[in-house]
Every structure is written in C-alpha cells, then in structure tokens.
Amino acid sequence: MIYYLFQWLDDFGVPGARLMDYITFRSGCALVLSLFIAVIFGRKIIDRLQMMQVGEIIRDLGLEGQMKKTGTPTMGGVIIIIAILVPCLLVGNIGNVYMALMLIATLWLGVLGGLDDYIKVHRHDKDGLKGKFKIVGQIGLGLMVGLTMVFSPDIVMRENVEMRNVENSEVVIEYVQEDVKTPQTTIPFVKNNNFDYSWLTSWMGRGATAGGWILFVLVVIFVVTATSNGANLTDGLDGLATGTSAIIGTALAIMAYLGANIIYSSYLNIMYIPGSEELVVYMAAFIGALVGFLWYNAYPAQVFMGDTGSLTIGGIIAVFAILIRKELLLPILCAIFFVEDLSVIIQVAYFKITKKRYGEGRRVFKMTPLHHHFQKQGGIVTALIQKPMQAIPESKIVTRFWIVGIMLAVITFVTLKIR
Template structure:
C-alpha cells in the first residue's frame, strides 16, 4: 500500500524521500519494526480480551513440573501473530507479486484452520478439537493451490544467464544476457552441481506428468512442516523462537536469490521478483519475536493451533518459493526431530505391544522436549538449548551457499 503511494508521489511530484520505498531492504526493515510493535503494543489488549472471554488453555496432568500451573492461560494468541504478519506486508510489499499473494493466502488459510481447531477446544469444550482428517484436508488443499500455482503460473520463473561473444573491430567482446524461463529445478544443498529437476525424478514418466510429482511433493512438505511446528509448540517460547530463527534465514536466502549481483557472486539460482519475499519474511520474524514478549517463560499467552499451524505452513511455502525445500531437514531440524520423536514413540509402542503384549517407549515422553522435562530439566533451559541448536542449523543452512 505504502509502496504504491510513495511510488506515485515520486513519479508525479518528485516527493522528497519517496524513492526510499523502492529499496527492498528499507521496506523489509520497516515491516519487521511495525510487526514487532503490533505484537508488543496490541498483544496486551488481546491477552486481556482473551481472559475476559475466558479463552483459557485446558491442561492435562502429564506429571510434568509446572504443567498444571499453566491451567487457564489464554490461548489463541496466534491471532496477533497473523495480524502482525499481514498488516506490515499489506503496507510495505508489492501486492501484485505472485509470491506475496501465495504467502498471504497461506497465512490466512492455515490461520483459519488453526482458529477453528482452537475454537472447538475452547468454546465447544472438545479437547480433541478439529478432527485430524479435516486438518489434513485443509493442508492438502493448500498444497494443491501452492503447488499448481508455482508450477503453472507464468510469473514463477528462474533467470538463465548466457554469455555471447561478439567481434567488434578486431576485438572480442563478451556480453551477458538474462533469459527468464519456466523451470522445475530446485537446489540440492552441499553439492557442487546443486540443481535437481523434478522432471528427472522419475525418468520413465513422460514430462507432461511432472506437475503431479511436484504437487505431491509440495503437499507433503506443507503438511509435514506445518504439523512439525504444531508439535513443537509444547513449552513456552519454543515454537515462536525457533520459527523466528528459521524465518530470518529464509529472509536472507530470499533477498540473495532475488539479486542478480549476489546470485552471480555466490553462483546460486537467480529467481526474478523473489527479493520481495524479504519484506514478508521480515514481518514474519518481527511477529515471532514480538510474540515472545508475552510467550517467553512464564508464558502469559499461548499461540494455540491458530499460530503454530500458520508458522509451519508459512515456513514451508517460503522454502518452496525460494527453491530451498530440500534444505528443510537441516534448517527445520528442530521441527523434524520433534515430529520424528512422536512417530518413533507411537510406532515402537504399538510394535512392542503387539509383539510382547506390553507397550514400550523409546523416550520418557514425546515430543522430545517433554522427554527432557521428564528428566527434570527446567523448561527455560530446554527452550534456550533448542534455540541454540536452531541457530547452529541456520548457520549451517546459510553455509550451503558456498559449502559444496
């Protein structure tokens, strides 16, 4: 919104200072600052409103230290996260950008699914919330929308640089031309020739079926990362802090991938118009950090599924648009290990119960953060150490730009 306003003022009236809105770095910084202010300033009002409406978390006694003290803490705080992402993006991003449109749809879509789940739990007093099949249906439908758009939309292209030699007056002159092409290539981390084309995954299939493979992969990624973030949201500040670290890394990757000079220097894929995602990502990071103002231990509000499903889905779509989805197991390693710990625990329990007549466990409790709580680690210590691991994984992810 502001981008178009100041662009008009500069073109028509040569308005002093309006040109600064042409810089992505400036708009990204403003988006982060406004997002941070929204969560901090309006977060208190939301908490008071949730308390007034008695929108409190219902806690099961799992034998964890300090767990029952959280009974009645306001939930559905993800509303303020969503607002803090959407408002700065609408203010500072170029809204005709297809990547921005996809991320706005993702934020609203998964926010509504999470809100419905929380509403059923809180107001309908149904601890199960929205049935799992409806959650999965919503995530799969979003995956279809994102996958088909990224595959077929004419604005989703990559830049291909070619060098042409021309003879002028006895000397050879090299010129570089940029061609924008449709492509199903993505980036493989840690490899020198690090591009994978989805059309080559199943070479026995005709190229016309590549879109099916791609869309199925997109659906899997969105569903997995969204549920991984949802499971990670189990102790104060863990999901928000981890998401902020991941979001900042993706913001850097988006900015670099959208710049011709940086992609040439780093020898990475150039994606036209992708730099605009740095504005959205900055708003995302600001929302997560601002939410920690009230969500850090001891939490005054929980994000609920309204926030956690949204954070995971947004991270998945960001990685897909930047064509760094194969980096997710590294960058989102915290989400991955939390999700895997649950899968292993449940699978092993069912297996041992069937084989020995008694279910056995790998961890004291899953997800993994509860395992450490059972070992009497303080909640704040667990979160801090998980953040440290998340930062190390983020550094490793950024290192893949040159580490091949």
C-alpha cells in the same frame, strides 16, 4: 497501501518517494511495524482473550510446573497473524504473486488453526479439529501453491551455469538470458546444486517435464503438511516454537534476499529468482511478529499461540521455502520440527509393535514430543532412553533448542558454499 501511495507520489517527483523502491527500507519498516503491533496491541488482545475466558486446557502429564499453566489465554496466534498482515498490506506490493501467495497461506492456515482452537476451548473437546480435516486443509494449501507455481507466468527462474575461462582457468557463474519455467530446486552439498524434478521422470520420455511438475506438486504438499505439523508439535514449551521459528525465518529471509539479487546469486552459485525480493518484506514482518509475540510468550508465558499460531507459522515457513526453491534444505534448517515429528511417530509405532508382541506397550522415549522427554523425570521402566535422569528446567530446554536452531541455520548456509 503506503507502498502504492509512494508510487503515486513518485510520479509527481515528490522528494523521498522512491524510498519505497528499496527492499531493505520496506523490509525494515515491516519489521518495526510488526514488532510494534505485536507488543503494543498484543497486550490488548491478551486482555480480550482473558475476558472471553479463552484459556488453555492442560492435561496432567506429570511434568513440573505444568498445571500452573491452566487457564493461560490461548489463540494468541491471532497476534502473530495480525502483526504479519498489517505491515505487508501497508508497505508490501500485494500485486506481486509471491506476496499474494504468502498472504493467502497465512489466512488459510490461520483459519484452519483457529477452528481447531475454537473447538478445544468453546466446545470443550480436547482433541479439537479432527486430524483428517487438518490434513485436508494442509493438502489443499499445498495443492494451491504447487499449481500456482506450475501455471503462473510470473513465477520463473534463471539457471546458473558455470563457465570456465580457457586462458586462466577461472570459473565464473553466468545465467541464461531468458526467464524459464522449470521444476528446479536447490540441493545441499552438491556442485552445480540445481536439481530438476523432471530428472526423476525421464523414463516418461516426452512427458518427463509434465511428470516433473506433478512430482514437484506432490513434494510441495508433503513439505507443507510435514512442516506445519512439525511446528505444531514443537509448540509445547514457553517460547520454544516462537524462538525456533524466528531463527528459521531469519535464515530464510537472507536466502530470499540473496536469491533475488543476481550478483549475490552468482557469488553463491545459486539460481536467480526474479521478482522474489518481495518475499523479504513478508519475512521481515514474520520475524518482527514472532519476536514481538515472544515478549509475552517467553517463560513464564502470559499467552499461548495455540494451533492458530503453530499451524500457521509452520505452513508459512514451508510455503516460503518452496517459493524460493529451497524446500530440500528444510530437513537441515527445520530439523528440530522434523525430529519432533519423528519422535512421535517412532514412539507410537514402537508402542504398538511391542504391545502386539509382548502384550504390553513399551516406549523409546520417556515422553513425546521430544522436548517433553527432557522435561520428564527418569526412571520409566518401559522407556529405552532414560537419560537425562533428572528433569531439565523448561527455560533451559528452550534455550538449548534455540542454540541448536542457530547451529542448524549456520550449517544450512554452509551447504550452499561447500560443494
């Protein structure tokens, strides 16, 4: 709204009105506003949640200090969502298709996670919303985002092409002059790292491009579902999902800024995506909201984000990466999320197989998701991996996961230059 006010003032030649034309200025405003909202109004929301007796139901898993968390207010993801939406509505260009998609995704997943938390707290059902309904909601979002990218005329890109100067053999990056609509994305460690999904459907002949878009939509659905669930599983220790997501968000914000600037895109030899600079404003608000929420969520947590927050931030990261055509970098950047996912899948599968074969289920890890493996005291007879034998304090596990997250973010950027 402020953005449009400044646009109107600029028409009258008011000095300083053009500040809102600068992405860096608006991103800074969004970051500060979201941080302020999360810290100042977050306290009021936490007090309100306590009055409503929206307390977390804790199951005794035999972990140190676990039961002390019983009754801690949950559904704190509301703080994150509000702290994202308000700055974006104030300083963002909501007419931009990229910003509009991110706002819709935020509300969509916020409602989905909120329903899950509501059932857990108010209906005293520890399982919350049934898994099949969560999956349907995530698939629905992925389908909406994918189809919008297929049919919206505003979502285009310019392909980067290497040109070699015959005289001095100097390699320069040039872009096609026209904006094109194509199912291309970025892949790591590969020279000329644009990957076209239609290459995998070339056997379809004339229908290869249509087949490529269909494959792209399916990938979008998978990425949204996997990343959202991964963030949900990672939210098991104070500040773990919050801090990890803030690190991922910072990396994605930088990628969005570089990809929306034709000069920087050329230097990195990545595709140029016109109009996507508005995503930097959104991600600045996202980072500010998470850092502000961490003020209360750091160990010992005064509030939990619940599924209202964890499903939302995972989905936001997925949709954002898809919009800037970096979804195939997520296995590196979001490796913590996916390892948490895999640890649960491996544990359940191995338990079922060994129970069928030996009549007794056995484990690979002491406990899953993976962060609980480090928190659990060793000595479980049926676990294949016992180390570390001594339980690691929760705050140290979280800090080490953050360090790994920073290293993964650095590696992700390195993949764009080392080919």
